Each structure stands twice: as structure tokens, then as C-alpha cells.
Amino acid sequence: MFFKKTQQREQPAPQTTESNETPSALHQKIQQAALPAPIAAAAMAELERLEKTDPSAPEYAIGLNYIDLILSLPWNTVHDIHIDLNQAERVMESQHHGLRQVKERILEYLAVRTLCSMRDFFILIVDDEPIARTNLEYVLKKEGYRVDTAGNGLEALERMKSQEFDLILTDMKMEKMDGFQLLETARKISPRTDIVLITGYATVNSAVAALKKGATHYLPKPINLDELRETIREIRGRKRALQCGRSPILCFTGPPGTGKTSIGRSIAESLERPFVRVSVAGLRDEADLRGHRRTYVGAMPGRILNEIRRVNARNPVFMLDEIDKIGQDFRGDPASVLLEILDPEQNSHFTDHYLDLPFDLSAVLFITTANGIENLPAALRDRMEVIAFTGYTETEKRQIAFRYLIPRQLQEHGLTNRGIGFSEEAVSRLIQDYTQEAGVRNLEREIAAVCRKLARICLLQESGAGGQQPDQASKADDAEPAKPIRVDEQMVVQFLGPRRYNHMSAETAGRIGVVTGLVWTEFGGEIISVEAGIMKGKEQLLLTGSLGDILRESAQTALSYVRSHAEILGIDPDFFQDRDIHIHIPAGAIPKEGSSAGLTIAMALLSLLTRRPAKPAVAMTGELTLSGTILQIAGLREKLLAAQRAGVATVIIPKANAVDLAGMDREMLERIEIVLAEDIQTLIDVVLEMQ
Numbered sequence: 001m002f003f004k005k006t007q008q009r010e011q012p013a014p015q016t017t018e019s020n021e022t023p024s025a026l027h028q029k030i031q032q033a034a035l036p037a038p039i040a041a042a043a044m045a046e047l048e049r050l051e052k053t054d055p056s057a058p059e060y061a062i063g064l065n066y067i068d069l070i071l072s073l074p075w076n077t078v079h080d081i082h083i084d085l086n087q088a089e090r091v092m093e094s095q096h097h098g099l100r101q102v103k104e105r106i107l108e109y110l111a112v113r114t115l116c117s118m119r120d121f122f123i124l125i126v127d128d129e130p131i132a133r134t135n136l137e138y139v140l141k142k143e144g145y146r147v148d149t150a151g152n153g154l155e156a157l158e159r160m161k162s163q164e165f166d167l168i169l170t171d172m173k174m175e176k177m178d179g180f181q182l183l184e185t186a187r188k189i190s191p192r193t194d195i196v197l198i199t200g201y202a203t204v205n206s207a208v209a210a211l212k213k214g215a216t217h218y219l220p221k222p223i224n225l226d227e228l229r230e231t232i233r234e235i236r237g238r239k240r241a242l243q244c245g246r247s248p249i250l251c252f253t254g255p256p257g258t259g260k261t262s263i264g265r266s267i268a269e270s271l272e273r274p275f276v277r278v279s280v281a282g283l284r285d286e287a288d289l290r291g292h293r294r295t296y297v298g299a300m301p302g303r304i305l306n307e308i309r310r311v312n313a314r315n316p317v318f319m320l321d322e323i324d325k326i327g328q329d330f331r332g333d334p335a336s337v338l339l340e341i342l343d344p345e346q347n348s349h350f351t352d353h354y355l356d357l358p359f360d361l362s363a364v365l366f367i368t369t370a371n372g373i374e375n376l377p378a379a380l381r382d383r384m385e386v387i388a389f390t391g392y393t394e395t396e397k398r399q400i401a402f403r404y405l406i407p408r409q410l411q412e413h414g415l416t417n418r419g420i421g422f423s424e425e426a427v428s429r430l431i432q433d434y435t436q437e438a439g440v441r442n443l444e445r446e447i448a449a450v451c452r453k454l455a456r457i458c459l460l461q462e463s464g465a466g467g468q469q470p471d472q473a474s475k476a477d478d479a480e481p482a483k484p485i486r487v488d489e490q491m492v493v494q495f496l497g498p499r500r501y502n503h504m505s506a507e508t509a510g511r512i513g514v515v516t517g518l519v520w521t522e523f524g525g526e527i528i529s530v531e532a533g534i535m536k537g538k539e540q541l542l543l544t545g546s547l548g549d550i551l552r553e554s555a556q557t558a559l560s561y562v563r564s565h566a567e568i569l570g571i572d573p574d575f576f577q578d579r580d581i582h583i584h585i586p587a588g589a590i591p592k593e594g595s596s597a598g599l600t601i602a603m604a605l606l607s608l609l610t611r612r613p614a615k616p617a618v619a620m621t622g623e624l625t626l627s628g629t630i631l632q633i634a635g636l637r638e639k640l641l642a643a644q645r646a647g648v649a650t651v652i653i654p655k656a657n658a659v660d661l662a663g664m665d666r667e668m669l670e671r672i673e674i675v676l677a678e679d680i681q682t683l684i685d686v687v688l689e690m691q
Contacts, residue, residue: 023047023050023051026047026050026067027044027047029071030043030044030047030067030070030071033071033075034075034076035070035075036075038357038358039070039075039357042070042357043067043070043071046063046066046067046070047063047067049063050063050064050067062294066294066354069301069305069309069354069355070355070357072309073305073308073309073355073359074308074309074312074313074314075314076314077312077313077314078313078314078315078363085107085110085111085114087270088106088107088110088270088271089103089107089270091266091269091270092106092263092266092267092270095262095266095404096259096262096263096266097396097399097400097403097404098392098396098400099259099263099389101387101388102252102263102387102389105248105250105385105387106267106270109247109248109365110270110271120145120146121145121146121166121167121232121236121239122145122146122147122148122163122164122165122166122167123140123145123146123147123148123165123166123167123168123169123232124147124148124149124150124156124159124160124163124165124167124168124169125137125140125147125148125149125150125169125170126149126150126151126152126153126155126156126168126169126170126171126174126179126182127149127151127170127171127174127198128151128152128171128174128175129171130151132171133149133151136169136223137149139225139228140232143229143232145232148163148165152174152175152176152177153170153174153176153177153178153179153181153182153185154176154177156168156170156182156186157177157182157185157186157189160186160189160190160193161189164190164193165190165193166193166194166235166236166239167193167194167195167196167216167232167235167236168182168186168193168194168195168196169196169198170182170183170195170196170197170198171198171199172197172198172199172206172210173199173200179197179198179199179210180197180209180210180213182195183195183197183210183213183214183215184213184214187213187214194216194217194235194239195214195215195216196215196216196217196218196219196231196235197210197215197217197218197219198219198220198221198223199218199220199221200220200221200222206218216235217231217235219231247315247344247362247363247364247365247366248344248365248385249342249343249344249366249368249383249384249385250365250366250367250368250384250385250387251323251367251368251369251370251373251381251384251385251386251387252264252367252368252369252370252387252389253369253370253371253372253373253386253387253388253389254371254388254389254390254391254438254439255371255389255391255437255438255439256371256437256438256439256441257437257438257439257440257441257442258389258390258391258392258438258439258440259389259439259440260369260389261277261319261321261369264277264317264319264367264369267317267365267367268316268317271317271365273313273315273316273317273365274311274312274313274316274317275316275317275319276307276308276310276311276316276317276318276319277319277321278303278304278307278318278319278320278321279321279322280320280321280322280323280325280326280334281321281322281325281326282325282326282327283326283327283334284327284334285334286333286334286336286337287302287353288302288303288334289302289303289304289334289337289338289341290302290304290337290352290353291305291352291353291354291355292353292354293353293354294354294356299354300354301352301354301355302352302353302354304318304341304350304352304361305352305354305355305359308359308364314360314363314364315363315364315365316364316365317364317365317367318364318365318366318367319366319367319368319369320338320366320367320368320369321368321369322369322370322371323338323368323369323370323376324370324371324372324373324375324376326338335376335377335380338380339379339380339383341361341366342366342368342380342383342384343383344362344383347360347361347362347364348360348361348362368384373386390438390637390638391437391438391439391525391637391638391641392438392439392440393641393665393667393668394428394431394432394641394645395667397427397431397440397443398424398427398428398431400440400443401422401427401430401431401440401443401447402422402427405440405443405444405447406422406427406447408444409444409447409448409451410451412448412451413448413451413452413454413455414455415451415454415455415458418458418484418485419483419484419485420454420458420484420485420486420487421484421485421486421487422447422450422486422487423486423487423488423489425488425489426487426488426489426491426492429489429492429493430443430446430447430450430492430496431443432501432645433499433500433501434446434492434496434499434500434501435501436500436501438638446496449495449496450487450491450492450495450496453495454485454487457485458485461483509613509616510613510614510615510616510689511613511614512607512608512611512612512613512614513531513532513533513604513607513608514529514530514531514532514604514607514614515529515530515600515603515604515607515614515620515687516528516529516530516600516614516616516618516619516620516648517529517530517597517599517600517619517620517621518596518619518620518621518639518640518642518643518651519592519594519596519597519621519639519642520594520596520634520635520638520639525635525637525638525639525640525641525642525643526642527619527642527643527646527648528585528586528587529585529586530583530584530585530597530600530601530604531583531584531585531586531604532581532582532583532584532601532604532605532607532608533581533582533584533608534575534579534580534581534582534608534609535579535580535582536578536579536580537578537579537580538578538580539576539577539578539579539580540580540581541555541556541559541580541581541583542580542581542582542583543555543583543584544582544583544584544585545583545584545585545586545587545592546590546591546592547585547592547593548591548592548593548594549593550593550594550595551592551593551594551595551597554595554597554598554601554623554624555583555597555598555601557598557624557625557626558598558599558601558602558605558624559576559581559601559605560626561602561624561625561626561627561628561680562602562605562606562609563575563576564626565628565681568681569606569609569610569681569684570610571606571609571610572609575609581605581608583601583604583605585597595623595633596621596622596623596633596634596635597621597623598622598623598624598625599620599621599622599623599624599630599652599677599680599683600620600621600622601624602624602680603620603680603683603687603688606684606687606688607687607688610688610691611691612688612689612690612691613688613689614687614688614689615650615686615687615688615689617647617648617649617650618648618649618650618651618652618686618687619643619646619648619650619651619652620651620652620653620683620687621633621636621639621651621652621653621654622652622653622654622677623654624680628679628680628681629678629679630654630655630677630678630679630680631654631656632654632656632657633653633654633657636653636657636660636661637660637664637668639651640664640668640669640672641668643672644668644670644671644672648672649671649672649673650672650673650675650686651672651673651674651675652675652677652683652686652687653674653675653676653677654676654677654678655676655677655678656678657676658676661674
């Protein structure tokens with residue numbers, strides 16, 4: 001499907017104001033710029049001050065720069081002419097694998113804008129003269145508008161009860177109900193409907209009274225058809241901008257390397273809009289975003305207006321990168337500025353301190369990125385639509401490598417059309433042994449490292465002999481074609497050395513007091529072993545493994561549950577008397593925190609106290625309450641990936657997470673049995689070996 005939007009005429013980019021321009025030349029530029037009325041009035045007021053200022057005074061240059069900013073901003077310029085859903089989908093599919101949720105959200109946004117652009121403009125003509133109604137109806141229908149008519153105000157109100165109109169054209173003098181009475185009543189019934197009063201008794205006082213009562217415009221009789229057409233066209237353009245202009249505020253959150261920034265560029269390309277990226281990581285001064293007051297020496301606009309002026313468009317795709325790493329100090333709180341920028345209810349009147357005039361940002365498609373939204377202010381999170389970028393499966397990483405990463409790196413290293421290829425085993429080895437991430441950024445680095453080795457081999461082959469210098473590569477055209485090279489597992493190890501990462505695997509044999517858990521890390525999911533030991537002591541719970549406060553509380557809760565339910569669980573109620581219990585999670589140098597290890601710790605204690613080994617191919621995740629209820633957890637996708645990679649056969653998850661399974665791909669659930677649990681007592685025989 002291909003739809004063409006009503007195109008606002010683009011204004012040419014204004015030229016930069018020079019310091020030697022005369023006030024008369026500036027006056028002409030302001031008139032030609034077609035600025036909105038309040039903006040033009042502010043520019044003219046500044047120009048009047050300039051005319052009274054000595055050109056050698058510093059204030060004169062400040063005034064010139066201010067007028068230059070006003071003239072250079074795209075008050076009317078938009079880049080949103082074509083909306084083609086199929087083309088947009090093809091662009092995103094060609095550049096990114098997966099990310100189904102993100103792509104669907106963008107296509108939904110395009111569909112909404114398409115429907116808004118196709119919506120008819122409905123006009124109601126109210127006049128007690130049949131000839132006047134008929135003539136206006138004929139003219140407006142010819143212009144492509146949908147038109148209905150009414151003979152008086154009461155009839156018009158009846159029409160409004162069954163149909164919503166965009167515009168009402170009403171005569172002022174009518175029987176039963178005149179135009180002023182209709183205006184007051186219609187504004188109460190339908191506040192969003194614009195009303196234009198038409199009268200043959202036009203006076204200044206009646207025009208002022210009509211506008212005060214809420215009329216959009218006031219036209220005298222006989223009607224000037226050109227003026228009427230222009231008025232309706234202006235009203236329609238403004239209403240369509242309000243209906244279609246408001247863009248969603250998207251927040252892409254997820255681990256590094258999952259494509260958050262690059263998908264923003266693809267969105268801009270699919271929308272045929274300019275793309276702006278501003279990194280706000282470490283930003284501490286709110287003036288960087290909102291600008292400085294003109295009273296300061298060296299004052300300038302903020303980065304928001306500067307970037308919009310640079311791309312010369314009122315509706316670019318604007319990405320605020322790394323929003324979770326924004327700073328705060330005595331120079332202000334930049335996050336508070338983002339509340340106005342990213343609020344659809346406020347950003348239509350965004351005010352930069354330097355410009356000191358409202359600029360409409362509602363047509364800008366703002367996209368923010370963050371690795372996590374936990375540290376963002378709640379008010380800021382509430383203004384954004386969060387879209388999670390989850391980690392890629394190993395199968396997805398292989399497809400991304402073959403479809404995007406390898407062709408790009410071969411081209412960047414001059415290896416295109418040289419018969420170089422990668423085997424699936426080689427790419428799998430790169431993913432498993434040389435990267436530890438949820439995304440694919442490090443995978444691309446390792447592919448680039450292999451390509452650099454291949455580039456050197458190709459150069460030596462084409463030079464003809466190992467003793468020749470590399471600068472003799474210019475003679476490669478006369479040498480024999482290089483032999484095709486296929487990178488396999490052995491070549492990967494030869495180029496990159498021994499494996500760098502060892503993902504934990506499921507236990508091969510059950511051990512008493514050792515249970516396998518599933519955790520989420522910034523690199524994706526991993527499995528861990530939770531170990532429990534008991535010894536003579538002073539009834540202390542020892543916790544080691546660099547555990548955070550929440551994890552320590554989970555261990556305390558698990559121990560309290562076991563002690564309070566000892567008789568039901570078949571355990572000696574005095575097992576803790578004159579004893580110490582030690583809970584340890586290996587890899588003590590790595591800090592650990594989270595609220596999903598309570599179930600795992602409790603099962604390790606039950607294995608220890610009942611002397612029943614835990615089944616080696618069972619892993620679990622879930623938080624535990626004192627009553628034994630298992631609570632919902634987050635990061636399920638990454639945890640299931642870790643279980644699949646480690647060879648786990650059975651995964652226990654909270655029953656409340658069953659809804660998360662419905663949206664997962666079939667490949668995620670292959671070779672894994674999912675057990676949904678809501679109470680710990682039903683899991684004892686599932687996790688522990690029979691005595």
C-alpha cells in the first residue's frame with residue numbers, strides 16, 4: 001500500500017544573518033519567512049530594538065544572532081511526505097534480524113498516521129437562505145470536503161448529536177437561534193469543533209465579540225471564496241497536525257549490543273525523516289539541553305534546538321542515547337528538563353532559554369535508549385513507552401553474523417569477492433568461546449579480528465612469496481588469483497588463541513546441598529550453583545559470594561521458611577541448634593544481587609538437611625515468601641537461554657510467569673521441560689533424588 005500525505009510546502013532553509021545587514025533587509029527577511037504570528041511579532045520587536053541601538057554596541061550583535069536563530073528554525077518545514085508500510089517493513093527487516101516487538105510498534109505508528117491522513121474533513125453549513133447553503137455546499141464539495149447543511153441553529157444542534165464535525169460555517173442572523181447562540185451551545189457540545197461566523201452586518205465590535213466567545217474566524221458577506229478556501233485550508237492543516245503530529249516517546253532498554261541505536265537509524269530511514277542522535281551520558285548542566293539566557297556572555301541555544309536547526313526539519317527522529325547515565329550536580333538536573341521535552345502534553349510549547357519563545361516538538365519522534373530504567377526518575381519513566389530489547393539466542397546470533405556482520409566486515413577489510421566464507425561451526429565457536437554478551441557487539445569485534453588475519457594472508461598470497469614486502473600489494477593485479485579460504489573451527493582457534501569464556505554446564509551427578517539456579521546478568525542469562533553446608537557453631541547464617549542486600553534477605557527468608565516448616569518437611573526441628581549454616585555462591589569476585597534466588601537457596605537447604613542429592617539436570621528461578629509461595633521473576637527469556645546452553649533438561653519457574661511463555665519463540669522452549677510452580681512443597685520430589 002502506498003499513501004501520499006497532504007504535503008506542507010517546505011520553506012527553503014533561511015540564510016545566515018550577517019552582521020552588516022541593514023534593518024530594512026532584516027525586515028524583508030522576516031516578512032518572507034512566513035513565521036507564525038507570535039514568532040513574527042517577537043522578531044519584529046527585536047528588530048525595532050536593533051534600530052534604536054548603536055551598531056558598535058555589544059547588544060547589537062546579540063540581537064542579530066537572536067533574529068538569525070528565529071529565521072533559521074524550521075517553523076513550517078516537515079519531512080513526512082510518503083507513508084509506505086510495506087517499504088518501512090522491508091527496510092527494518094533488511095537491516096535487523098528479530099526485534100519483532102519494536103518493528104510491530106513502528107508499523108502500528110505508521111498505520112495510525114496513514115489513517116489520520118486519509119480521514120475526511122467534515123463541514124456543516126448553517127444558513128437560513130437555501131441559495132447560500134446550496135452555493136457553499138457546491139463549492140466545498142468540489143474542493144473534496146464532506147459537507148452537510150442545516151437551515152438554522154436548532155437544526156444544526158440536532159445534526160451535531162449524530163455526527164462530529166470538524167468545522168461549522170454559520171450565518172450570524174438567523175431565526176429561532178442566531179449564530180452567537182449556536183456558537184455558545186456548540187462549544188459546550190463539541191469543544192474540538194472549529195466555528196467560523198459569516199455575516200452581512202460585519203462590524204469591528206461583532207468580530208471582537210465573536211472571537212471572544214470562541215469563534216475560530218470571522219468572515220463578512222459577500223463571501224470572498226479565495227479567503228474562505230484559505231481559511232478552511234489553514235484550519236484543516238492545523239487540526240490534522242494535532243491529530244497526526246503527536247509522536248510516541250519510545251524508550252529502548254536492554255543490554256549493550258542488542259541494536260538499540262542502530263534500529264533508530266532504520267526507523268528514520270523507513271519514515272524518510274532526518275535522524276538526530278545526541279548522547280546524554282554524563283550530562284550534568286541542564287543548559288546543554290535548554291540553552292542559556294541571553295543575558296549571559298556567550299549564551300547559545302540548547303542542543304535540542306541546535307540539532308533541529310541543523311537538520312532543518314520540525315519532525316526528525318531524535319534519539320537521546322544512554323539516558324540512564326545522565327548526571328546531576330549544582331548546575332541543575334538535566335532529567336527535569338527531559339520531563340518537558342519527553343512529555344507529549346508539554347513539548348508542543350517547549351521553551352528554550354535562549355529563544356524564550358515556544359517551539360512545537362510534538363511532531364518529533366523521540367527515542368531514548370538505556371541499559372536499564374531502574375535508576376530513572378519515576379516521573380520520567382511514566383512519560384515514555386518502554387520497549388525491552390532482550391538478548392539474542394545462539395541461533396539468532398548465527399543468523400545475524402551471516403546476514404549482517406560477516407558481509408560488513410569482509411567489505412570493510414577489502415575481502416569482498418575473494419572467495420572467503422565462514423562455516424557454521426566457526427561462527428558457533430566464536431559465539432560460545434570468545435564472547436559473553438546478550439548482544440552482538442563483541443561478536444562483530446571477533447569477526448573483525450579474524451578478517452584482519454585473513455587480509456594479511458590474502459596480501460601475502462597475492463604478493464607471490466612470503467619474502468616480499470607488504471607494500472608490493474599494488475602489483476596484485478598481475479599475480480594469480482588467491483585461493484578461496486573457508487574459516488573453520490581450527491582457524492578460529494589459530495587466529496584468536498585459546499577460548500576466553502567458559503559457560504557453566506549442568507552438573508553431571510547430583511550432590512547433597514548443591515542446587516542449580518538461573519540468574520540474569522548484563523551479558524544475558526547464566527546458571528549458578530548454590531552450595532549449602534552445616535557445621536557446629538553458634539546458630540549463625542554465613543553468606544559468602546559477594547552477595548547484595550536483597551540476596552542476603554532472600555537467604556534469611558529461605559532459612560526461616562525451612563525452620564518454621566521443619567516438621568512438615570520431615571526435618572529435625574532442632575537442626576539449627578548449636579550449628580552454623582553456610583550458603584555460598586561461587587565466583588565470589590563478581591557482585592551478585594537480585595530477588596529471584598530464594599527458591600534455589602531453600603532447595604539447597606532442603607537437600608542438605610534431608611541428605612537427598614539434587615537432580616543434576618534441574619535448574620530453577622523464583623523468589624520465596626515465608627509462607628512458601630513462589631513469586632514472579634524477570635529476565636525469563638535470558639534465563640531459559642542459559643538453561644538451554646548448559647544442557648539443563650528441566651526448568652522450574654513461578655506459575656505467575658506462564659504468560660511470558662506465550663510470547664516466546666518455539667526454539668526457546670526446545671529440549672526443555674518447563675515446570676510451573678506456586679508452592680515449594682510440590683517441588684521437593686521434582687528437584688531432589690528419592691531416598
